Amino acid sequence: MSGLGRRGFLTGAGILGWRAATGTAAAATRAALDAVSAAGYVEVQLLHITDLHGYLGAAPARDSVITGAGGAKYTVGGVAYMATHLKRLRAGREHSFFFAPGDLFSGWEFPAFTLSDEPTIEALNRLGLDFATAGNHEFDRTPGFLVQHMEQGVPYEGAGLTNSFPDSRGQVFHGADFRYYSANAVSGPAGATVLPPYNIEWVPAPDGRQLPIGFIHLTALGSEGFPNSFQPGLTTLDELSAANRCAAELKARGVRAIVLSMHDGATAGTDFDSGSDPSGPAYELALRVSPDIDAIVTGHWHSAFNMMLPDPAGRPRPFVEAGCHGQLVGEINLRLDPVTGAVVRELTTSANHPNTRDVTPDPELREVVDHWQGYAARNAARTIGRQRASFRRALSPAGESTMGNLVADWALWAAGQAPDSFDTSPRADHGPTDLALIALAPRIGRSVVNTDLLLGSAAEAPVSFERAWRAVGYGNPLVSATVSGRQLHDALEQQWALDARGLLTYAPLAVSGNVRYSFDPAGPVGDRVAPADVLIGSAALRPDGAYRLVTTSYTFTGQDGYPALGGFRDPVRHRRDMESFVAYVAELGTLRAVSTGRVTAKGTAASPGLPAQLIAPSEPVPSLPTPVAAAEEAARDTGRRPVC
Numbered sequence: 001m002s003g004l005g006r007r008g009f010l011t012g013a014g015i016l017g018w019r020a021a022t023g024t025a026a027a028a029t030r031a032a033l034d035a036v037s038a039a040g041y042v043e044v045q046l047l048h049i050t051d052l053h054g055y056l057g058a059a060p061a062r063d064s065v066i067t068g069a070g071g072a073k074y075t076v077g078g079v080a081y082m083a084t085h086l087k088r089l090r091a092g093r094e095h096s097f098f099f100a101p102g103d104l105f106s107g108w109e110f111p112a113f114t115l116s117d118e119p120t121i122e123a124l125n126r127l128g129l130d131f132a133t134a135g136n137h138e139f140d141r142t143p144g145f146l147v148q149h150m151e152q153g154v155p156y157e158g159a160g161l162t163n164s165f166p167d168s169r170g171q172v173f174h175g176a177d178f179r180y181y182s183a184n185a186v187s188g189p190a191g192a193t194v195l196p197p198y199n200i201e202w203v204p205a206p207d208g209r210q211l212p213i214g215f216i217h218l219t220a221l222g223s224e225g226f227p228n229s230f231q232p233g234l235t236t237l238d239e240l241s242a243a244n245r246c247a248a249e250l251k252a253r254g255v256r257a258i259v260l261s262m263h264d265g266a267t268a269g270t271d272f273d274s275g276s277d278p279s280g281p282a283y284e285l286a287l288r289v290s291p292d293i294d295a296i297v298t299g300h301w302h303s304a305f306n307m308m309l310p311d312p313a314g315r316p317r318p319f320v321e322a323g324c325h326g327q328l329v330g331e332i333n334l335r336l337d338p339v340t341g342a343v344v345r346e347l348t349t350s351a352n353h354p355n356t357r358d359v360t361p362d363p364e365l366r367e368v369v370d371h372w373q374g375y376a377a378r379n380a381a382r383t384i385g386r387q388r389a390s391f392r393r394a395l396s397p398a399g400e401s402t403m404g405n406l407v408a409d410w411a412l413w414a415a416g417q418a419p420d421s422f423d424t425s426p427r428a429d430h431g432p433t434d435l436a437l438i439a440l441a442p443r444i445g446r447s448v449v450n451t452d453l454l455l456g457s458a459a460e461a462p463v464s465f466e467r468a469w470r471a472v473g474y475g476n477p478l479v480s481a482t483v484s485g486r487q488l489h490d491a492l493e494q495q496w497a498l499d500a501r502g503l504l505t506y507a508p509l510a511v512s513g514n515v516r517y518s519f520d521p522a523g524p525v526g527d528r529v530a531p532a533d534v535l536i537g538s539a540a541l542r543p544d545g546a547y548r549l550v551t552t553s554y555t556f557t558g559q560d561g562y563p564a565l566g567g568f569r570d571p572v573r574h575r576r577d578m579e580s581f582v583a584y585v586a587e588l589g590t591l592r593a594v595s596t597g598r599v600t601a602k603g604t605a606a607s608p609g610l611p612a613q614l615i616a617p618s619e620p621v622p623s624l625p626t627p628v629a630a631a632e633e634a635a636r637d638t639g640r641r642p643v644c
Helices: 006-021 079-090 110-114 118-127 143-151 239-252 281-288 363-381 402-414 465-471 485-493 563-567 577-588 627-637
Strands: 042-048 065-067 073-075 096-100 131-133 179-181 185-187 198-204 210-218 234-236 258-262 295-298 304-310 316-322 328-336 349-354 383-387 435-439 461-464 477-484 496-498 504-506 509-511 515-519 534-536 546-552 569-576 599-601
Touching: 042 079, 042 198, 042 295, 079 096, 079 118, 079 328, 079 363, 110 118, 110 363, 118 363, 131 210, 143 179, 179 198, 198 239, 210 239, 210 328, 239 258, 239 281, 281 295, 281 304, 281 316, 295 328, 304 349, 316 328, 316 349, 363 465, 383 465, 383 577, 402 435, 402 509, 402 546, 402 577, 435 485, 461 465, 465 577, 477 485, 477 577, 485 534, 485 546, 485 563, 509 515, 569 577
Parallel strands: 042 096, 096 131, 131 179, 210 258, 258 295, 295 316, 435 546, 515 599
Antiparallel strands: 042 328, 065 073, 185 234, 198 210, 304 316, 328 349, 383 461, 435 509, 477 546, 477 569, 496 504, 515 534
């Protein structure tokens, strides 16, 4: 301790900290890499992962190879390999904490997604996760589901029903052995946090005292309006204000070592263990947030970087993100002053370790993965209903399909069902839902309709859980809300628009069976649908009327290209598309032919020569693990950053 004076520390920080920000290894000073310099301090190891998304067996192909220094490539992923790496990293470390800045569950891998993410929680329990930040996808069901089921193990929809699955030891789900936190996710008129804002962990000092370390947690701003985590009644507060408030509270409680774990991210180059040219909301926050915060761990953007950034007082601190889908294990090493408990910033180091698959997988975690993959396969094969008709996504010249009509009928049915048993969002009585609209071939992203449901040559055929689950949805809740008749009319008009080449395209909406309308294919864009030609029930559309519409949250939030619906009021969230469509098939028992002729073109309705190019439905996605993964792939391919 006495060998390094404050002046020497700051000189080193000024040099090496700047170099780290432009691409070298993340150490606050050269002294941080010298074991002798750490003598007498209390060493604390912080291990972290982010955005696992339930990928327990392996990372998806697109994310399975990552690039390190000098362009070196590493094949990565899988919790069984991660357990082996964690054991190595923890070896000989007396004080080690393992945490994550969000999106661990709401998993896109088939076993996790179809089994209520109970496989993910079991794996994280076995990995020894200590605590986690709530990401936006932790709210994909409801805040109540996160707390009561995932944390506390309260049976979902009652004991003995379909999603209390036996784990790899044959035990009923008991919830997480760790807790979730968020300082800026609030609900209700009083704005109470739905989770604790921070946690304090303790490490022993040489004289027998306990030194506190505070961890502040932030959920991505706007999570309540993201399509998958759309949550009426939830609000995310300003991240900077929340972090600074918590830092001040912790300092007032005598905490001198503070870490920020935030589910919001940045980009900083392509080498997973360095950083260059950083940008993004987490970076902007890192430059401004309280200098009492000693390290910043980010997520949400599925990026990988490791660097030192100066705080507002000019002192270096780690700014890191550990990729996604089990690619990396991040490590930060803090040295605490044994008397004050403060972090000796100048001795801080950080690194991102690739979760390589060239080690022996941990047998216990391998057993967990194998168990859930086998269980999911058996669950996928069970029959939930039957069908006596085929349903195809192929569009008629008028833009109608039998699969689209089936899905629109499901959406109207779903809006009338009882809410999720843990759903505490506002639910005023707005009366029955009037109609459903479903985007069949949106200009942006993928349709909620994924595949056909074909009967084959038999008069009747079984429908398995997997067929129904893959046919519709990508983890998106249905939402009903009040819109005006003018908004409905304008949304129908927005089916026709010019593309970037100046070509007129038609992106049709399916309507529920209680709706009929016709359009003029020769009319000018913006004036093809007369309100009098739109019948809801037996009544013509009234532009000045109010209607309860159900559609996906993607459509309501403008992600599908029908902005007229954006001014909706009094939204009510319903269950997620995949689970809800499976329930619909089971409720009907037998799928029979749906009505057609809901949409017609005036004059030349049977002619294929309508003066607009009909946008074809997205290709089926059987090669991808889930339709959600397909939606992510599509977003990346179009150059849009997915809301991860």
